[in-house]
């Protein structure tokens with residue numbers, strides 16, 4: 001198939017390699033000429049994915065929007081979530097009317113509290129059956145190294161989910177399918193907030209018990225919010241839920257975990273942002289989760305505590321104290 005990836009960041013590029021390994025013709029669209037030339041002329045992304053020396057031959061790049069998508073059967077969006085709406089507006093009318101649009105993004109839009117399925121569909125005026133989300137424990141560097149991994153493709157039209165899954169299946173990358181798009185979106189976005197908190201506790205020197213407490217309470221919070229938003233609770237026990245929590249909350253390869261860890265070590269939000277190796281989606285998503293919780297009448301103590309860390313600079317100890325009320329409650 002002809003597949004275009006919009007955004008040649010770490011995951012966009014690594015996923016582009018998966019698609020190329022699966023036998024597709026892959027075109028990367030990037031706005032930076034240095035990245036376009038690197039991929040097109042040298043099969044290398046020296047800005048965002050240095051660990052891969054040579055990207056596959058069936059992978060090229062362009063900075064021209066119309067050219068990038070003109071023959072695309074699948075268009076994959078891998079742009080930092082808060083910029084997806086504005087970036088996609090420039091592609092409206094250019095994407096072939098039968099192409100499936102796939103989002104790799106894990107975030108909630110600040111200001112609107114909308115999930116990426118909502119943002120992408122609104123920006124491109126796309127019917128639900130032509131939208132798919134991909135989410136799972138997918139740390140980009142490990143997948144770029146072709147380590148075995150799995151993910152979940154979600155689309156309300158299961159045949160289209162299968163089509164996308166087939167297009168990204170290789171001997172090291174396995175894709176499952178679901179119709180629970182909302183569940184995938186909620187899992188991927190909310191686990192980043194949990195990873196910030198776990199990273200912060202780790203950076204402050206706390207051990208396994210504290211990490212397990214935050215991950216478990218975080219899972220309960222994202223499950224409650226997801227259910228209220230219309231997700232299938234089963235999704236939260238799968239690869240995109242527990243699976244991604246384990247990967248992201250346990251690895252320094254995660255930008256969210258590392259961002260939190262730097263806060264726990266005493267860096268300010270500005271300092272942690274400066275040293276971040278790519279976008280830490282949990283940072284802008286935290287406030288959006290609190291707003292969504294208010295909207296859906298679901299308590300979000302973890303997201304609220306992290307929002308106070310990010311806006312008021314409360315300590316790790318204060319953040320953890322915020323997770324629980326004074327009264328004794330059932331788990």
Ligand SMILES: NC(=O)C1=CN([C@@H]2O[C@H](COP(=O)(O)OP(=O)(O)OC[C@H]3O[C@@H](n4cnc5c(N)ncnc54)[C@H](OP(=O)(O)O)[C@@H]3O)[C@@H](O)[C@H]2O)C=CC1
Nearest residue numbers: 007008009010011012079080083087105106139140278279
């Ligand atoms: N890295 C990972 O392991 C995984 C990431 N994800 C998700 O995938 C998404 C992308 O992540 P990743 O590739 O790693 O992030 P990076 O930080 O490496 O890259 C972000 C990408 O967004 C682009 N971008 C930012 N602002 C704009 C804009 N205004 N217009 C156009 N493009 C823009 C950047 O372009 P430029 O280079 O020009 O700034 C870059 O291509 C995120 O939502 C993330 O949560 C999901 C699973 C795994």
Ligand SMILES: O=C(CO)COP(=O)(O)O
Nearest residue numbers: 136137138139254255256
């Ligand atoms: O989503 C991810 C792994 O599944 C990547 O996490 P980060 O965005 O924190 O690096």
